[in-house]
Amino acid sequence: MHKLLVANRGEIAIRILRSASELGWTTVAIYTANDGSHASFANEAVELETVADFMKVETIVDIAGRTNCTHIHPGYGFLSESPALPRALAQAGSIIFIGPSPEALEISSDKMLSRNLATSLGVNIASGVRVKSAAEVRAFASSIGYPVIIKALDGGGGRGIRVVDTESGVEEAFKRCLGESPSKQVFVERALTGPGWKHIEVQIIGDGKAVNHLWERECSVQRRFQKIVEMAPSLLSRQAIQPIIDASLKLASHLKYKGLGTFEYLFNVQSREWVFLEINPRVQVEHTITEEINDVDLVRAQLLLFIPGTTLSSLNLSPPPSPPTSYAIQLRLTAEDPSRAFQLSPGPISASDVSWPAGWGVRIDTWLEAGPFIHKAPADVGWVVGTEYDSLLAKIIVRGRSFDEVTSKARRALRETYVGGNAVKTNIAVLAGVIDHPDWASNAIDTLWLERNAAEVLKLGNKAIPLDRKTANKASAAVTSAAASGILLQPGTLFNLTLSPSGSSSSPNATTSILKHTLTLNTIAENAFPSALSGTIQTSFSPLPLQFFLSQSTSAAVSSDAFEFADLNDPSQVASPMTGKIVELHPALSAASSEARAVRKGEALVVLSVMKMENVVMAPFDGVVERTGKGIKAGVILGEGSLVCVVDGKKATSRL
Missing domain, CATH: 3.40.50.20 (Rossmann fold)
Incomplete structure (x- = not known):
């Protein structure tokens, strides 16, 4: 058994x-x-x-x-x-x-060892070297010219990768890649990015003796080298693809590969130049579209290969497959807010916040669902997007008999998709914008295309998602929220507001350090409380009516006692733009002397790790750190809006 x-x-x-x-x-x-x-x-x-x-x-x-x-x-x-x-x-x-043998994993999981293997077998690679310092990166770049790309040897999912266009960007990029590498090892290579360069990968399966391929996927729609939309097969000719498939089989055969593996390449559609990138010695996120065009359950096959006596031949996977006659697209739905530079959008999601597409040729792989052993999961069906894991919510997979048909199916599936309620934002508008963009239809996508066209893509996507659908969901969420809380807020509602320091007497008769105000809701424009509330108020704060908008942050909750909030109206107060773990602090934040507390505009004040990727909070201008925010130290989880430090730009020292 x-x-x-x-x-x-x-x-x-x-x-x-x-x-x-x-x-x-x-x-x-x-x-x-x-x-x-x-x-x-x-x-x-x-x-x-x-x-x-x-x-x-x-x-x-x-x-x-x-x-x-x-x-x-x-x-x-x-x-x-x-x-x-x-x-x-x-x-x-x-x-x-x-999975593969330990010996195969030693090579395939190390990008430099994989490159060395490729070189020994005559497979094309981009020029590159292992580096231990930013100075070595600069030396390599001076020999071949910019741009160069720095990579963690054990990075993945877009982590540990930075393109550097000029010498001034080397130091920061090297530090970030080093910080995102579990082994603290990086290398640098010639950057083959931008117009003409596509990301192509070959699906390999092996039984430890024989190896075979199941054609290729194109994964050029990327943001910070994180794949967002994938397609199988690519629109390249079979003649153009064959050398890449041959190289993959050569590498896999040498490794006596067993199980599933993905061999990745860059291909230039203009020059026909191609280079080997890396091996992913595991099931790949986008294995789904290979399954669709080959009509095979790759995970089932993978499991069976690890029962003694099972071979590719016994699984009917040994002959080279016929060229694909259908197309498949995978769209990665993530908990990210595109309007805020794709910042992670954590929060709760209830079953009523989810609506999936269906119909022929549509498949959804997601963790936002409940299985047959529901007694092993939380009693009330719901999910929480946190900061500890990847932002992926679901993979929307569509299949069609032609590229036009599968594109139309993807467009329809996205219109039928809704996830998030009022707490979690998603990238669905970006996915819709990619599919609707003329460059998608003309196969003009390259690895930096999305970053160059992000604004246009988002604009197209917002048009593609039906307005009435968004309005209906917002109204539904507002009704659900109000009913769940038992609070009905109506125009004219009067509130008595009492403010006092934490820990002081809560008695209504106490007078020390207590401020009392009256507040009336004159009008309500939107009521989705507690997620969102807007309208006008009349208060004893001001003789004039005030417009207000109260929105629940999509950031993860962090203890408010441990930190202090920044005054967002004060330019000298530097606030954290997101929730994350502090992994690095500028020396100025802990220095004793005024001169040592000097910072330059653009320097990293703190580095926050979110989903294993490092994000920098920079100094807004030259100045001196007057004080550090409460609770700021390495290793703590810093909440969105928390005060990092106060920088006085009028006290810039002579060092600046």
């Missing part, structure tokens, strides 16, 4: 659990508090103490042993590319790791 531990979460965990269930395998899920929807699809579930446990080899091996599992599937991310996990499993006993 086979028993599988899925060492992952979210939609990919559900995807794996479903395929295992169809095979008759018993399943075990692992989960953390407030993130257990995938566990409802497993026969058994084990709660982890912290999110960090997903990355602890000893914890995963221990759980697999305690639950008598025969196999572990790592999904993607977390420990999926770690040679340490299969080696620990081999030492612990007979638990089988569903």
Whole structure:
């Protein structure tokens, strides 16, 4: 009897659990508090103490042993590319790791070792070197010219990658890539980005002896090197694709590859130049569209390959496949606010906040759902988008017999999609704008296309999402919110407002340090309280009526006692634009002398880690740090709107 531990979460965990269930395998899920929807699809579930446990080899091996599992599937991310996990499993006993051998993982999970392998086999790569300092990056760039691209050896999902166009940007980019690399190792290579360059990847499957391909995908629609829209197959000719497929098979054969793997490349449609990028030795996020055009369950095949005696031939996956006769598109719906530079938009999502498309050729892979073992999940069906994980909410996958048909189906599916309510924002308008853009239809997308055209794409997307749909959902949410809270706010409602310092007497008869005001709601323009409330008020604060708009922040909640809020009307007060973990502080924030507290415009005051990506809060102008905000120190979770520091621009020292 086979028993599988899925060492992952979210939609990919559900995807794996479903395929295992169809095979008759018993399943075990692992989960953390407030993130257990995938566990409802497993026969058994084990709660982890912290999110960090997903990355602890000893914890995963221990759980697999305690639950008598025969196999572990790592999904993607977390420990999926770690040679340490299969080696620990081999030492612990007979638990089988569903993935390549440790030796293959050593090479494929290290971008430099993969490049070296490609070179040894005569596969094209971009020129590059491993670097240990920003000075070495500058030296490399001076030899080949800018732009160059800095990459973490173990980055992924857009993390640990920065393009540098000029020497002045090297220092900051190097620090950010180093900070996003778990191993603190980076390399630099010639940047092949922009017009003409497409991101092409080949799906490989192997049984440890034989290898085969299942054609390619194009993943050029990217933001900060994070894929957003993928298509299979590409619109390139089969003749143009064949050398890339041949290179993938050569690399995979050398590695005696077993399981699923994706071999990634850059291809220039103008010059026909192409280079190998990296190997992803695991199931890929966008494996879904390869499944659709090849009519194969890749995860099922992957599981079966780790039963002794199973081969590609026995799974009918050994002959080279015929060229695809259909097309598939995957659209990644994420909890991000495009109007705020794609900032993460955390918050709760209820079942009433979700509406998925359906119909022939439409598939949804998401963690915003409940499985048959609902007793293992929270009692009330709902979900929480936090800051600990990736922002992916769902993958909308569509299939059609032609490129035009699949594009039309994608457009229709997006119109039928709604996720978020009033708390969580999504990138759905960006997805719709991409599909509606003329460059999509003419195949003129390159790896930096979205970043160049983001404003136009968002404008197109906002037109594509029906206004009446958005209005209906907003009205529905407002009614639901008001009914749930039991609060009906009407124009003319009168409030008595009492303000006093925290910890003082709450007695209405107390007079010390208490301010009393009267407030009347004259008009209400929007009532979706507590998410949003707007209108006009008459108060004893001012003799004139005031317009107001109160909106609930989409940032994760952080203890208000630990920090202080910045005055957003005071330019000297630097506020955190998002919620994140402080991983780096400018020395000026803790310096004693006035001279040491000097900062220059654009310098990093604090660096915040959000979803394992580093975001910089910069000094708004030259000046001196007058004081640091309450609670500001490395390692703490800083809330949106919290005061980072106060910078006095009038006291710029001679050092500036």
